Amino acid sequence: MDNGNDIEKTVDDWCDRGRELFQAGNYAQACNAFDRAVSCNPRCGDAYFGRGVCRYKLKRYRLARSDFNAATLMGCETGQLWSKFDRMSPEEEENGEKA
Numbered sequence: 001m002d003n004g005n006d007i008e009k010t011v012d013d014w015c016d017r018g019r020e021l022f023q024a025g026n027y028a029q030a031c032n033a034f035d036r037a038v039s040c041n042p043r044c045g046d047a048y049f050g051r052g053v054c055r056y057k058l059k060r061y062r063l064a065r066s067d068f069n070a071a072t073l074m075g076c077e078t079g080q081l082w083s084k085f086d087r088m089s090p091e092e093e094e095n096g097e098k099a
Contacts, residue, residue: 011040011047018050027057045076
């Protein structure tokens with residue numbers, strides 16, 4: 001992925017890359033791409049939402065919830081739906097997940 005032109009990538013480029021990696025099932029790498037998108041524009045709700053979905057797939061539920069809440073604050077309508085889950089998942093309760 002890193003080819004020397006990464007500094008020139010926009011938030012949209014990073015979000016697109018994150019979605020591609022997510023679709024391929026590479027959730028950790030997709031999360032990294034969405035991290036880069038958030039770094040490019042900390043007010044991009046879509047980047048927080050994408051990272052939240054990746055974190056959810058990686059069973060990082062508290063971090064996912066935080067990203068969904070941030071996405072909602074940034075005006076991402078899809079983030080509003082996902083941010084509604086306010087109870088820990090059974091896996092989170094069982095494993096005592098740390099944020």
